[in-house]
């Protein structure tokens with residue numbers, strides 16, 4: 119494991135510099151996003167919000183290394199080369215249908231040849247934290263959408279990546295389950311403070327979860343604004359929602375997002 123020196127401590131976890139991504143289809147150029155400049159600190163929770171098609175997913179895929187940028191750079195400060203740098207959680211439950219809940223959560227750990235006892239301890243811990251008690255041997259087809267998403271989240275955290283990249287993980291859930299999973303996600307995050315980038319189309323969700331919100335302009339996406347969200351932690355949605363500060367945040371962000379959606 120590489121030790122952090124003083125210089126590293128001051129470096130951002132992710133530094134995005136003049137990042138642009140273009141696609142070419144049928145000789146037509148599609149600019150997915152352009153000239154993104156952003157510094158994300160270690161342990162920060164960021165939400166990316168923006169109109170549909172503004173390049174959020176593509177940006178996340180570039181950050182995950184699944185896609186290469188057309189120009190610009192992404193620098194990621196890797197602190198422990200024995201662990202995965204990032205893990206992704208998708209909107210659709212990207213869990214293996216042929217594996218039990220236990221095996222899905224254990225998957226990344228087993229791949230890293232972590233001793234069986236240690237795997238068991240970690241998996242059981244995340245089963246507990248994500249409210250999947252009693253479901254270890256269950257298969258995905260036997261689970262509701264909310265439960266499957268819990269498995270995705272448990273697997274991503276169990277993997278212990280330095281950065282979590284989440285692409286609208288709660289978008290397909292009903293309101294009640296979404297509220298419960300948001301609260302659970304924050305509880306897990308409070309206990310290990312991973313660097314998180316979370317895409318959402320819900321302003322409520324972004325305010326509730328994040329330290330910072332990056333609002334993107336409509337297609338082709340660029341940064342329209344960055345908002346700092348300063349509610350105390352640990353947070354509780356019910357109490358935050360009823361504050362004047364929440365309403366003010368919501369209307370400012372919605373005012374700017376609406377302009378982009380209508381554009």
Ligand SMILES: Nc1ncnc2c1ncn2[C@@H]1O[C@H](COP(=O)(O)OP(=O)(O)O)[C@@H](O)[C@H]1O
Pocket residue numbers: 141142143148149150168169170171172173174175176177337
């Ligand atoms: N593989 C691809 N090939 C061509 N165009 C793409 C590809 N992926 C995304 N795009 C285009 O890039 C733009 C941004 O897409 P996306 O990142 O999915 O936006 P968002 O996640 O914000 O809805 C859209 O115009 C989309 O059609």
Ligand SMILES: [Mg+2]
Pocket residue numbers: 174175176
């Ligand atoms: Mg998307």
